[in-house]
Amino acid sequence: MIEIHHLYKQFENDAYVLEDINLMIDRGEFVFIVGSSGAGKSTLLRLLLREILPTRGMIKVFGRDLARLRKREVPYLRRNIGMVFQDFRLLEDRNVFENVAFSLRVIGVSTREINKRVPLALELVGLKGKALRNPGELSGGEQQRVCVARAVVNRPAVVLADEPTGNLDPDTSMEIMKLFQDINIRGTTVVVATHAKELVDHFQKRVVVLGKNRVVSDRERGVYLHAH
Amino acid sequence: MHIRSLFYFLGEAFKNIARNGWMSVASVGVVSITLLILGSFVVLSFNVDLATHDLKEQVQIVLYINERAGEDTRAELHAKLVAHPGLAEVRYVSRADAMARLKEKLGDRSNLLEGYEEPEDNPLRDSYELRTAIPEEIPAVAKEIKSYPGAAEVDYGSGVVEPLFQFTGLVRWIGLAFMAGLAVTTVFLIAHTIRLTVYLRRKEIMIMKYVGATDWFIRWPFLFEGLILGMIGAVIPVFIIFYGYQEAALWMQNNIYFVSLLPPEKIIEVIARILIPLGVALGIIGSTISVRRFLKV
Numbered sequence: 001m002i003e004i005h006h007l008y009k010q011f012e013n014d015a016y017v018l019e020d021i022n023l024m025i026d027r028g029e030f031v032f033i034v035g036s037s038g039a040g041k042s043t044l045l046r047l048l049l050r051e052i053l054p055t056r057g058m059i060k061v062f063g064r065d066l067a068r069l070r071k072r073e074v075p076y077l078r079r080n081i082g083m084v085f086q087d088f089r090l091l092e093d094r095n096v097f098e099n100v101a102f103s104l105r106v107i108g109v110s111t112r113e114i115n116k117r118v119p120l121a122l123e124l125v126g127l128k129g130k131a132l133r134n135p136g137e138l139s140g141g142e143q144q145r146v147c148v149a150r151a152v153v154n155r156p157a158v159v160l161a162d163e164p165t166g167n168l169d170p171d172t173s174m175e176i177m178k179l180f181q182d183i184n185i186r187g188t189t190v191v192v193a194t195h196a197k198e199l200v201d202h203f204q205k206r207v208v209v210l211g212k213n214r215v216v217s218d219r220e221r222g223v224y225l226h227a228h
Numbered sequence: 229m230h231i232r233s234l235f236y237f238l239g240e241a242f243k244n245i246a247r248n249g250w251m252s253v254a255s256v257g258v259v260s261i262t263l264l265i266l267g268s269f270v271v272l273s274f275n276v277d278l279a280t281h282d283l284k285e286q287v288q289i290v291l292y293i294n295e296r297a298g299e300d301t302r303a304e305l306h307a308k309l310v311a312h313p314g315l316a317e318v319r320y321v322s323r324a325d326a327m328a329r330l331k332e333k334l335g336d337r338s339n340l341l342e343g344y345e346e347p348e349d350n351p352l353r354d355s356y357e358l359r360t361a362i363p364e365e366i367p368a369v370a371k372e373i374k375s376y377p378g379a380a381e382v383d384y385g386s387g388v389v390e391p392l393f394q395f396t397g398l399v400r401w402i403g404l405a406f407m408a409g410l411a412v413t414t415v416f417l418i419a420h421t422i423r424l425t426v427y428l429r430r431k432e433i434m435i436m437k438y439v440g441a442t443d444w445f446i447r448w449p450f451l452f453e454g455l456i457l458g459m460i461g462a463v464i465p466v467f468i469i470f471y472g473y474q475e476a477a478l479w480m481q482n483n484i485y486f487v488s489l490l491p492p493e494k495i496i497e498v499i500a501r502i503l504i505p506l507g508v509a510l511g512i513i514g515s516t517i518s519v520r521r522f523l524k525v
């Protein structure tokens with residue numbers, strides 16, 4: 001589902017941010033990507049979304065070589081990838097329902113379909129009763145749940161999360177991580193970039209450690225590991 | 229484009245216009261002023277054209293044929309006049325015809341012509357009466373044909389024609405220059421308004437890109453915003469001109485009887501056909517500039 005071979009990424013003429021990355025992620029996997037700040041975790045996720053292009057090497061998502069993907073094909077790639085951010089990125093001027101519906105509306109889904117799918121997504125993340133609230137009235141954990149609902153409402157094959165618990169307290173972080181686990185159990189591939197050591201250790205999933213811009217460790221049922 | 233998407237784009241465009249408040253009002257205002265001036269100008273020039281039409285029609289070139297010109301020269305002259313691309317009408321008037329016309333014109337007083345009527349006494353010359361396809365070309369054509377073989381003299385009421393054409397020409401050029409300046413201002417202001425919208429909506433645009441909205445889906449609301457601003461800006465002057473003209477025409481009818489004006493119903497149609505497409509075009513140009521420069525999709 002995700003194949004990365006000898007991937008290099010360099011911004012302008014700076015030093016390499018990613019060097020010789022090799023990584024395979026299969027359908028249905030749950031993968032933590034860990035590494036110290038500046039290791040290139042966010043850069044790797046942006047490459048998967050084709051926000052940026054690799055300098056060298058190959059990166060394939062759903063069998064498509066992203067470097068060869070035409071510009072007008074990019075939106076259709078992204079419709080199959082749900083993205084969750086550390087800072088939630090919700091629209092403050094509309095309620096929870098509309099925030100989730102937004103991601104369907106802008107890809108041309110009918111209102112009838114939206115009215116069917118959004119409640120299901122909100123139920124999945126445990127926000128059934130808060131559809132008409134505004135994001136400003138929700139706790140951080142609830143806001144992140146809205147963000148997750150928005151990412152999964154179009155039933156993508158993959159969900160990418162960039163430090164989804166970076167702004168949350170430990171208990172709430174644990175709940176959000178369990179939510180990702182639920183989503184994964186339903187068949188969606190989940191890739192989470194994170195610093196949260198306790199969570200990584202707790203969940204016993206595959207852990208890919210980025211250090212000095214390379215993959216220094218990749219183990220099943222791994223634990224958080226410093227690159228030094 | 230799907231009909232559902234169309235409604236969505238229009239809805240978003242109207243929301244953006246409402247959000248931008250005074251910037252939208254300013255854009256519509258500038259479009260309106262530009263088109264109001266243009267529209268008034270068109271109305272005025274239509275009526276001036278109507279008034280000067282007869283005058284222009286009457287202006288013709290008269291070419292007098294040299295009395296000593298032989299048959300060959302006359303034939304050559306005729307051929308050259310007929311072949312001239314700028315001339316719409318070439319009419320030969322013999323001296324006998326000219327005399328007959330003069331006689332008719334004088335009517336009761338035709339006895340004045342006694343003694344000049346016999347061919348050998350006729351003081352008039354053979355001539356050509358010529359009309360150009362474009363009245364404004366008269367002076368240039370007159371100058372050119374003066375050098376034709378067999379031409380003795382060319383007359384076209386110079387001194388009247390040139391100032392008239394110069395004046396109408398000048399008014400037209402000043403108007404055009406002024407309008408071009410206003411059009412640039414209009415496009416600039418609309419572009420600026422759309423830029424503001426793009427800025428205010430940057431977060432939504434970012435999310436749209438992440439969830440896989442196509443570039444065109446992101447662009448359309450902004451293009452529609454420009455289009456709507458331009459259209460509203462055009463409809464306002466159409467109404468102002470229509471009612472203003474109606475009032476003016478009524479007043480003229482009651483106070484200056486001899487002036488003939490085009491009827492208001494005719495004017496509105498012409499004005500709407502010019503102003504609305506122009507307003508829409510200005511709006512679309514403005515928003516296209518902004519979308520290209522500021523909407524990085």
Ligand SMILES: Nc1ncnc2c1ncn2[C@@H]1O[C@H](COP(=O)(O)OP(=O)(O)OP(=O)(O)O)[C@@H](O)[C@H]1O
Binds near residue numbers: 011037040
């Ligand atoms: N657009 C860019 N232009 C230049 N350098 C960049 C750009 N984006 C990221 N970098 C650099 O790439 C390196 C990796 O950044 P990245 O954000 O991927 O790290 P990270 O692992 O996500 O760190 P963190 O854990 O702090 O989020 C950093 O040194 C950063 O300065």
Ligand SMILES: [Mg+2]
Binds near residue numbers: 043
């Ligand atoms: Mg990061």
